[in-house]
Amino acid sequence: MGDSRQTGSTTQPAVACEQCGLARICFPAALPLHEIPRFSRLVRRGRTLSAGLHLCRAGDELQAVYIVRAGTLKVVHTTPAGAESVVGFCLPGEVVGLDAIANQRHAHDVIALEHSSYCALSLDKLQQLVEQTPGMRQELIRVMSRTLGETHQRMTLLARQGARALVAAFVLDLSVRLERRGLASSRFRLGMRWRDVASYLGLTFETVSRSLAALRRSGVLQAKARYLTVMNRTLLENVAGGAGCGDQKPSGVIP
Amino acid sequence: MGDSRQTGSTTQPAVACEQCGLARICFPAALPLHEIPRFSRLVRRGRTLSAGLHLCRAGDELQAVYIVRAGTLKVVHTTPAGAESVVGFCLPGEVVGLDAIANQRHAHDVIALEHSSYCALSLDKLQQLVEQTPGMRQELIRVMSRTLGETHQRMTLLARQGARALVAAFVLDLSVRLERRGLASSRFRLGMRWRDVASYLGLTFETVSRSLAALRRSGVLQAKARYLTVMNRTLLENVAGGAGCGDQKPSGVIP
DNA sequence: CGCAGAGTTGAACGGTGTCAAGTAACGTGG
DNA sequence: CCACGTTACTTGACACCGTTCAACTCTGCG
Secondary structure (H helix, E strand, O other), rough: OOOOOOOOOOOOOOOOHHHHHOOOOHHHOOHHHHHHHHHHHHOEEEEEEOOOOOEEOOOOOOOEEEEEEEEOEEEEOOOOOOOOEEEEEEEOOEEEEEHHHOOOEOOOOOOOOOOEEEEEEEHHHHHHHHHHOOHHHHHHHHHHHHHHHHHHHHHHOOOOHHHHHHHHHHHHHHHHHHHHHHOOOOOOEEOHHHHHHHHHOOHHHHHHHHHHHHHOOOOOOOEEEEEEEOOOOHHHHHHHHHOOOOOOOOOOOOO | OOOOOOOEEEEEOOOOOHOOOOOOOOOOHHHOOOHHHHHHHOOEEEEEEEOEEEEEOOOOOEEEEEEEOOOEEEEEEEEEOOOOEEEEEOOOOOEEEEHOOOEOOOOOOOEEEOOOEEEEEEEEHHHHHHHHHHHHHHHHHHHHHHHHHHHHHHHHHHHOOOHHHHHHHHHHHHHHHHHHOOOOEEEEEEEEEEHHHHHHHHHHHHHHHHHHHHHHHHOOOEEEEEEEOOOOOHHHHHHHHOOOOOOOOOOOOOO
């Protein structure tokens, strides 16, 4: 709750966009080759944030959009009454701040859940790029559209199903997002606490814990500390798809 | 389930954008004055759709973005198993198809809930406008950002609260959206069935019905047929804010 | 070692889903 | 226009699942 700005600059070797592992997902993805160096020059790279610090706060003026490079962030909505609820997580390759362009103000707090690094593209440089390079216009629109689509899809997951289905769907969603970004998708470390997951899903953390136990018992996945292993993908998909998970009847679960 | 394309063209007098009541919310909102006529010329106006017909289907190639002019549409996700769930509603002034730009394909069915009218801006014309007019780039990005923000905000509403809070929040959201578009916000007709609302909120329609009854009993709102009257806005906000609604104790409700 | 925070597990309560029956609104065809 | 049938909604009773409260374990850190 003390100060919360980013912790100074460039503590990393500053890999140019051309060499970045996320280049395929980040803005340069659809940029013509000759436009990339220019983009690369305008981006502030290698910013880091240690766990618990804010990337931005609700009400803050929008100064830049951020691209997560490593780590995990949570997007938090705080009600006037003071209650917090997690409305989303940001994984490597995802962009923070697009929803704030319209009002020029952030609507949520964004907080690092673990030591994370990110790149920043200041608003005026973004505007400049959009005005001057056709590829960048296309790409910004494409990224926003994609984000919109993903958000929609994520809303369907929240359509009140059983708790186990929700947790399964969450794990699956995470797995898919990691895979799409070229990261391990069947064995990974969760950046977030389960209590954050609970808040995100609208459940209590006890229920999440129980659901996990059930999924573990049915051999769908394994969870030790914060390391998750998907043991049976298709089963996971079935459970996530709404069909309850065989908790009480450990034998036959949706053949 | 028969055919489902739009019902031919221009059955309305085709009001130019400059005279349209929604001009303040639609794309022309932030367009410089001299760019509006050009925009107006490229838009296909006055398309209509009667209740139950599809504006587009999941998997369809994206051919145009649509701006709702009158009526109400629902956005539906159909699971592989065949179960339908409503993921959103489109009100006058809102844009359909922005989330499909990235993949060039629609991800959901969009279905008219009542006789509705809309304008269409074909994809190539949109692209042309974006390339050639600076105001339109700005505006498209602004609209997408706004939509993204609204979607985020709507997700927070779904953060599993009590059923009455959910229903109250839904009514409030609807009221705010209508108000922002210059329509009556305290007495209006719902375009959607309550069962669609139930699906959207992840509840059964019985529970929605009960919640409505509770809200009616507490004097928060009145509902006859599909006509809704908000009787006490602040109380509605309180109930929506998570504090349960005084159902069992009709006397003191959050002073 | 001991404390703090995160997660696990158990028992009882309460809200929603479910099933079922009944009423109101709507559209159709006479 | 009214009788009809269909669909949407209302309301009740009961079971189930998730919340709540509580005690306990595990992990990480000083």
